[in-house]
Amino acid sequence: MAPPKPRVRFVADAMLGSLVRKLRAFGFDTTYYRAGDDAGLMRAAAREGRLILTSDRALAERCRSRGLGVVMLDQQSDGARLSALARGCGAIGIELVKGAPFCSLCGGGLAPLGKAEVEPKVPPSVYARHRLFFRCMSCGQIYWRGTHWKKLMSLARRLDQKPVASLHSRGKAGRRARPRNPR
Numbered sequence: 001m002a003p004p005k006p007r008v009r010f011v012a013d014a015m016l017g018s019l020v021r022k023l024r025a026f027g028f029d030t031t032y033y034r035a036g037d038d039a040g041l042m043r044a045a046a047r048e049g050r051l052i053l054t055s056d057r058a059l060a061e062r063c064r065s066r067g068l069g070v071v072m073l074d075q076q077s078d079g080a081r082l083s084a085l086a087r088g089c090g091a092i093g094i095e096l097v098k099g100a101p102f103c104s105l106c107g108g109g110l111a112p113l114g115k116a117e118v119e120p121k122v123p124p125s126v127y128a129r130h131r132l133f134f135r136c137m138s139c140g141q142i143y144w145r146g147t148h149w150k151k152l153m154s155l156a157r158r159l160d161q162k163p164v165a166s167l168h169s170r171g172k173a174g175r176r177a178r179p180r181n182p183r
Ligand SMILES: [Zn+2]
Pocket: 103, 104, 105, 106, 107, 108, 136, 137, 138, 139, 140, 141
């Protein structure tokens, strides 16, 4: 059996904190690089094999000139940033495969938590309404899939990538034929 393809991992600059939390919830191993300078961020990306996400055009240029993978995200909302990330990754041949959620706060792994363990730790209304709970194995944060989770997951659809063929411009010679739209 072929080993599973390694999933893309990200490192994001200090301006992208809310995007980092979302990417972690969608199951992407994402480092939030808040402290330190651009050189440190680039070193960390190279060392850990992470794709750099930045809102800083100058930093994006420096990354490209050093051969580091980077996607420039200067949009105003996380929804628009996620769409741009899907396009940017598609353009450089990176597939966005969502995985099991990580802790939004610290990026740690989540483990299921039994209801008995949960009861003293969450509001009674939350305890009554939900069946599945998870705890971060690093920071102890408890998660459940409430309305916030549903909203988040609808945003995750922005990461769905179009088939690679449709990313290229039409009419190029040597391209594989696409099936015709049956309508
Ligand atoms: Zn955590």
